[in-house]
Amino acid sequence: MDNKNEVLFDPGYAPIVIDSIGQIGYTYYIFSAIPNLKLKRLNFPNTFKKIERLLKINISFYLGCLLWANIISNYKDCEITGNKLLGEDAKEEEYTSEINFLINFLEKDFPRDCKYFMNKQYSPDEKYIKILKTYKEFLIINNGFVSCSNTNQILIPKGCKKFSAEVIETVKEKINSAISKKDITLLFDCFEYIL
16 A cells, blocks of 8 residues: 555556466467477477466466455555556457456367376366456356446455455565565465455
């Protein structure tokens, strides 16, 4: 918080995740473009490792957004600064497209390809699906954040736990640590506080 009447839209996640958000689809597209089935089988283990790493970063970011929103929603009538989405044209199919892709990818495409190319069963971490589905609800109830200029306008999904003052301080410390260490995956330690 800059002062008691302002809160940041992003506490500092963007510089950490800028190179990873949206890269799962691109990585998968590059893999899918390999024309030779034998080459695909050889390439899939490396693609699998890269996608697993990107999934953890991407989903940590969505969890982090839920954590931060829960914190700032406790500050009544504060201006939200740095929301670059403010005033944009909001179309649900656009602002949910990445989340829809990830949910489908984790529930269908990735398990299918793991079975086919590595003869390996893949079941996504239940936390991943829960975070993605909750974040999708968060996007929808907040209309893609295009009107969120004040903390009173932030709506928290029903499935999220309300933070106590003690939990707020604990989560803020974890967020600050993740940002300073440039490791957003540390936020998974806060999963139980919110979902």
